[in-house]
Amino acid sequence: MKMTALQQLTQxxxxxxxxxxLTPIYTGGIGQxxxxxxxxxxxxNIRHFSCLLAAAIGDSSFETRVWGAxxxxxxxxxxxxxxxxxNGLTRRELPAQITWQENKHQHKGWFYNIAQEGKFxxxxxxxxxxxxxxxxxxxxxxxxxRHATLGAKDQFGxxxxxxxxxxxxAPWKTANAPLSNTxxxxxxxxAKLRFSCPSPNSLRECxxxxxxxxxxxxxxxxxxxxxxxxRHYLFGELNQWGSAINVSAVYPxxxxxxxxxxxGVLPHTTCNTMYNQVIAARATLLTRLQTALxxxxxxHWNEHCKINVVWKSNNTTNLVTWINKLAGISQ
Amino acid sequence: xxxxxxxxxxxLKVAPTERGWLLAASRARKEVKNPQDLTHARGLFLQQHGxxxxxxxxxxxxxHLPCQIIPHDLDTARRGxxxxxxxxxxxxxxxxxxxxxxxxxTKDDDPFYLFDNPARKDHIFGVPYLSAASxxxxxxxxxxxxxxxxxxxxxxxxxxxxxxxxxxRNQDEHALRLFGIADDGVNDNPNQIGRLHxxxxxxxxxxxxxxxxxxxxxxxxTLPIQFEAIAPNQKGTLEVxxxxxxxxxxxxxxxxxxxxxxxxxSIAVWWPVFGLGAKRxxxxxxxxxxxxxxxxVDWTGMTKEEMPQTQTVVVEEKPSTPQPPNYYQAYFxxxxxxxxxxxxxxxxxxxxxxxxETEIAELDQxxxxxxxxxxxxxxxxxxxxxxxxxxxxxxxxSQYQKVIKYWQTYGQTVASPTTDDEVQVEPVVxxxxxxxxxxxxxxxxxxxxxxxxxxxxxx
Numbered sequence: 001m002k003m004t005a006l007q008q009l010t011q012x013x014x015x016x017x018x019x020x021x022l023t024p025i026y027t028g029g030i031g032q033x034x035x036x037x038x039x040x041x042x043x044x045n046i047r048h049f050s051c052l053l054a055a056a057i058g059d060s061s062f063e064t065r066v067w068g069a070x071x072x073x074x075x076x077x078x079x080x081x082x083x084x085x086x087n088g089l090t091r092r093e094l095p096a097q098i099t100w101q102e103n104k105h106q107h108k109g110w111f112y113n114i115a116q117e118g119k120f121x122x123x124x125x126x127x128x129x130x131x132x133x134x135x136x137x138x139x140x141x142x143x144x145x146r147h148a149t150l151g152a153k154d155q156f157g158x159x160x161x162x163x164x165x166x167x168x169x170a171p172w173k174t175a176n177a178p179l180s181n182t183x184x185x186x187x188x189x190x191a192k193l194r195f196s197c198p199s200p201n202s203l204r205e206c207x208x209x210x211x212x213x214x215x216x217x218x219x220x221x222x223x224x225x226x227x228x229x230x231r232h233y234l235f236g237e238l239n240q241w242g243s244a245i246n247v248s249a250v251y252p253x254x255x256x257x258x259x260x261x262x263x264g265v266l267p268h269t270t271c272n273t274m275y276n277q278v279i280a281a282r283a284t285l286l287t288r289l290q291t292a293l294x295x296x297x298x299x300h301w302n303e304h305c306k307i308n309v310v311w312k313s314n315n316t317t318n319l320v321t322w323i324n325k326l327a328g329i330s331q
Numbered sequence: 332x333x334x335x336x337x338x339x340x341x342x343l344k345v346a347p348t349e350r351g352w353l354l355a356a357s358r359a360r361k362e363v364k365n366p367q368d369l370t371h372a373r374g375l376f377l378q379q380h381g382x383x384x385x386x387x388x389x390x391x392x393x394x395h396l397p398c399q400i401i402p403h404d405l406d407t408a409r410r411g412x413x414x415x416x417x418x419x420x421x422x423x424x425x426x427x428x429x430x431x432x433x434x435x436x437t438k439d440d441d442p443f444y445l446f447d448n449p450a451r452k453d454h455i456f457g458v459p460y461l462s463a464a465s466x467x468x469x470x471x472x473x474x475x476x477x478x479x480x481x482x483x484x485x486x487x488x489x490x491x492x493x494x495x496x497x498x499x500r501n502q503d504e505h506a507l508r509l510f511g512i513a514d515d516g517v518n519d520n521p522n523q524i525g526r527l528h529x530x531x532x533x534x535x536x537x538x539x540x541x542x543x544x545x546x547x548x549x550x551x552x553t554l555p556i557q558f559e560a561i562a563p564n565q566k567g568t569l570e571v572x573x574x575x576x577x578x579x580x581x582x583x584x585x586x587x588x589x590x591x592x593x594x595x596x597s598i599a600v601w602w603p604v605f606g607l608g609a610k611r612x613x614x615x616x617x618x619x620x621x622x623x624x625x626x627x628v629d630w631t632g633m634t635k636e637e638m639p640q641t642q643t644v645v646v647e648e649k650p651s652t653p654q655p656p657n658y659y660q661a662y663f664x665x666x667x668x669x670x671x672x673x674x675x676x677x678x679x680x681x682x683x684x685x686x687x688e689t690e691i692a693e694l695d696q697x698x699x700x701x702x703x704x705x706x707x708x709x710x711x712x713x714x715x716x717x718x719x720x721x722x723x724x725x726x727x728x729s730q731y732q733k734v735i736k737y738w739q740t741y742g743q744t745v746a747s748p749t750t751d752d753e754v755q756v757e758p759v760v761x762x763x764x765x766x767x768x769x770x771x772x773x774x775x776x777x778x779x780x781x782x783x784x785x786x787x788x789x790x
Contacts, residue, residue, distance in 0.1 A: 005505075005589035005786040006596050010477050012604045030539040030557070031382040031391040039433055039614025040542050048545075068612075076488075081605050081612040084433070113390060125604050127612070128486070182547075242550030270547040 014125040015167055022160040022251035024092050024115030025151045034114040037086045045150050050140040055184035058176025066133050079129035088119030095204045110211055115158055138167040142327040147190040148263050149246055157210040157249030171324045171331040181271040189313035191262040197305035199250050199258035205301050206249040210260050214247040220292040233274045244268040286313055352380040352396050353457050356445045381539040395536040395562040401458045407530040408570035412626045412767050419577040421587045423627040427569045432617040434540055434560035436609040437461055450537055450559040459537055459561050463529040469607055470598050477597030505590050530570040538562040592786035599778035623777040625770045633768035655737050662734040670735050680727050687720040
């Protein structure tokens with residue numbers, strides 16, 4: 001029987017991004033245990049980062065156009081669907097608590113459970129998203145994979161991923177003035193500490209290395225009168241602020257070198273008193289961070305290891321150039 | 332004591348059992364008087380039932396909570412080929428198996444449950460399921476994406492949903508046959524029942540999820556929202572039956588196969604991408620396809636290795652010599668053993684018409700003399716009488732011709748004619764064996780492979 005019933009079958013327009021964890025990935029759960037990857041955690045991350053980029057180019061309606069709206073008369077579902085394939089991930093038990101002694105001070109209070117490491121993939125399927133919005137979304141993904149993190153507890157070392165198949169995207173050409181009163185990528189900074197020595201032997205030490213850098217940076221905001229409120233805003237305070245600055249665990253680059261990532265958006269909240277203070281003092285804050293990084297102590301697992309600081313923040317007048325550079329796209 | 336009495340009982344002590352969590356969740360809401368009580372009750376419940384061995388920080392793995400298994404007789408997907416035993420020719424049944432990769436959210440509307448987002452469960456047995464209506468809706472969505480209309484009517488948000496549905500299905504005959512169309516009588520097109528019949532998919536285990544969106548002003552989440560969901564890593568079995576109606580157009584095997592191939596291909600391609608249930612676009616309800624089984628009544632192309640089962644079909648067969656009409660004797664001359672000659676027929680007809688002609692003549696006289704409303708009234712009676720006369724003439728002549736035709740064809744006198752006006756047929760029952768074949772495909776591509784085979788694109 002010769003039939004053509006399926007000749008017009010339309011296939012989904014999807015992009016699959018294979019990813020590999022450099023530090024374990026974690027998304028919480030009802031028991032905060034981390035034994036599953038919860039799609040909402042990953043989606044929320046991707047959504048937030050894409051909205052940072054949209055705010056940087058002055059697009060105020062990107063979030064509702066792409067990620068859906070439920071309240072107005074133009075309510076609609078997301079214009080892109082996310083599917084996570086976690087078949088290649090395995091559970092990794094993390095240290096229950098990380099502490100260390102530094103002179104007379106005992107650093108303590110970083111708690112972990114279980115996370116996931118290995119290979120997984122993200123499949124994004126278009127559902128009516130425009131070409132421009134799709135391009136912006138992929139651009140944001142490229143930046144997030146190359147410089148930032150995915151998932152929860154990324155301020156404490158988790159969630160660095162990599163891929164050798166970044167999505168191909170044409171360079172972004174134009175931008176309006178960035179949105180005010182909302183977190184935006186044009187206020188972000190991305191740094192890497194590159195160590196010219198092998199990474200620590202154990203995951204515990206990799207996590208501890210990142211936490212030590214974090215503690216050091218947090219400590220660098222104890223010298224001025226207004227530093228307490230600022231420190232809490234930048235590095236988080238229980239029941240008050242989420243952390244603006246994320247410091248990853250150390251991960252290997254090759255047999256002879258390793259690195260960790262530090263990134264953040266200053267300010268990372270919508271308009272409030274701290275938002276205005278941070279906006280006013282942003283240049284100074286970035287300088288303080290950059291200066292502190294240049295003097296970061298030798299790594300605890302290898303005192304002779306040299307450290308190279310790679311710093312990226314928006315100092316140029318050409319935001320579009322900076323965005324394309326972050327994404328690794330030549331114009 | 333009924334289940335509702337149990338819930339209302341003040342002093343009831345429930346012994347902890349493996350499935351007692353469901354009763355505990357139902358009763359916990361009873362004690363809540365304010366939002367603080369509710370938060371406390373939820374937290375306590377999750378510590379006791381939702382988290383496995385919580386540590387001192389109340390942290391632990393999400394527990395997979397067991398539910399009662401649906402009684403065997405109610406789980407239609409477990410049935411075998413016997414389902415199709417009395418179905419018309421070319422009907423088919425698909426049993427599709429998959430594994431849940433991420434939790435499946437199916438929101439119920441129980442207003443007295445402890446959590447705001449309970450999973451949908453059968454209200455008698457408490458078994459979680461994905462409803463047949465949901466499956467139909469999800470497959471309609473997949474079909475519209477797999478076979479979009481040329482006009483894009485299904486995406487036209489300016490039109491009402493019912494109008495979009497009607498227009499889409501009216502432009503795609505396969506969709507119309509598969510899903511039917513429900514019309515409330517406001518349009519010209521009549522209702523049409525779909526040929527696909529869906530069954531729910533039953534599951535066994537529940538788990539709790541939490542979503543805690545960060546507030547924009549503080550970058551922390553302060554209002555965790557709990558969801559009850561069907562736990563991942565469970566097998567689901569979906570049963571769909573294509574009922575091929577008997578005796579109307581487009582019920583041949585080719586039509587059935589084209590319809591079913593398109594439906595199966597659309598879900599094979601789009602369900603793994605979008606998932607099932609609520610929040611599927613976020614990644615919940617993701618599935619991995621495992622297996623597809625097709626059972627079909629007398630389809631061609633099934634190999635000998637497949638196991639046929641016989642199906643009984645009743646067929647009416649016409650006897651070789653039909654009975655004459657019941658009025659046969661009235662037009663038959665028993666002296667000559669032939670139908671009446673025309674002269675005799677006309678004389679008999681005139682005699683029957685005599686009374687009617689007299690009635691018509693009297694009415695005609697009255698009509699000529701009448702005026703106004705009376706004339707109109709009599710005119711109507713006259714018209715009715717004339718019609719009755721004409722009908723009698725027509726009927727008599729028709730019956731006379733039929734008697735002549737029967738006699739010319741069969742040349743018999745008949746002692747006992749039938750009671751009906753038309754020629755009667757004695758049904759003869761013939762038992763016909765229709766085989767029911769089965770075909771299976773395994774693996775991630777099983778559904779699409781089977782769809783291609785049904786469409787005749789694979790051997």
